[in-house]
Amino acid sequence: MADTNDKLIDAKQKLAEKRSGEGKGIGLEFPAPGRLPPGQKLVTDSWPVLDLGLQPDIPPDMWLLKISGAADERTFKWEEFLTLPQTELVTDFHCVTTWSIYDARIQGVLWQDFLKHLNVKPEATHVMFHGYDGYTTNVPLSELEQPDVALIHSFDGKPLERVHGGPVRMWVPQLYGWKSAKWLKAIEFMNKDKRGFWEVRGYHNHGNPWKEERYS
Numbered sequence: 001m002a003d004t005n006d007k008l009i010d011a012k013q014k015l016a017e018k019r020s021g022e023g024k025g026i027g028l029e030f031p032a033p034g035r036l037p038p039g040q041k042l043v044t045d046s047w048p049v050l051d052l053g054l055q056p057d058i059p060p061d062m063w064l065l066k067i068s069g070a071a072d073e074r075t076f077k078w079e080e081f082l083t084l085p086q087t088e089l090v091t092d093f094h095c096v097t098t099w100s101i102y103d104a105r106i107q108g109v110l111w112q113d114f115l116k117h118l119n120v121k122p123e124a125t126h127v128m129f130h131g132y133d134g135y136t137t138n139v140p141l142s143e144l145e146q147p148d149v150a151l152i153h154s155f156d157g158k159p160l161e162r163v164h165g166g167p168v169r170m171w172v173p174q175l176y177g178w179k180s181a182k183w184l185k186a187i188e189f190m191n192k193d194k195r196g197f198w199e200v201r202g203y204h205n206h207g208n209p210w211k212e213e214r215y216s
């Protein structure tokens with residue numbers, strides 16, 4: 001992680017510190033009325049890009065996805081990944097930096113289908129997603145049961161652009177965008193919770209946009 005954009009990371013961490021406690025316990029119901037979560041702005045002309053200043057370039061035939069931790073270890077290659085059941089989804093997506101996009105049309109493998117190809121141990125409770133840029137983010141297994149959670153490789157029918165995490169990224173659209181790891185490299189099943197990259201830098205551990213769980 002030597003070449004990350006440390007200034008940007010510092011600035012975001014400072015903002016998280018400054019805004020610590022905001023949006024907690026304000027008692028919004030889930031789902032909030034209306035489509036746009038509180039404090040968000042709809043972006044219609046582009047899909048913003050956010051990362052640590054590194055955008056790994058992984059040709060699909062070099063891409064490997066490792067499964068580790070409280071699950072039988074195995075590694076998926078691109079070709080094998082494409083033989084898994086493929087689904088198209090249309091979902092909204094919300095970033096903690098306040099932009100939202102509507103109706104992202106994405107293609108990939110639903111988490112619930114992917115799980116059928118793994119042998120996860122009963123003691124697993126959380127997952128750490130690892131990106132090829134060294135990024136990590138933690139999500140409870142129960143949250144991943146939501147029907148729109150997927151490992152995606154395409155957007156609008158075209159291969160997911162490198163800047164958005166191609167060849168494969170996570171899609172956890174019911175949580176803020178930082179929970180959707182780009183350039184997916186490894187899925188680590190854990191028997192307890194552990195904080196990921198932004199979670200240790202002041203971002204909320206859970207990240208529900210409808211409850212404005214932005215900072216911790």
Ligand SMILES: Nc1nc2c(c(=O)[nH]1)N[C@H]1C(S)=C(S)[C@@H](COP(=O)(O)O)O[C@H]1N2
Nearest residue numbers: 048049050051052131135164177178181182
């Ligand atoms: N590997 C990796 N995944 C990542 C990030 C990152 O820096 N590295 N940034 C996160 C953040 S903060 C957001 S908002 C979304 C942004 O996705 P996008 O750039 O496709 O809009 O990716 C998330 N996933």
Ligand SMILES: [Mo]
Nearest residue numbers: 095096177178
């Ligand atoms: Mo973000």
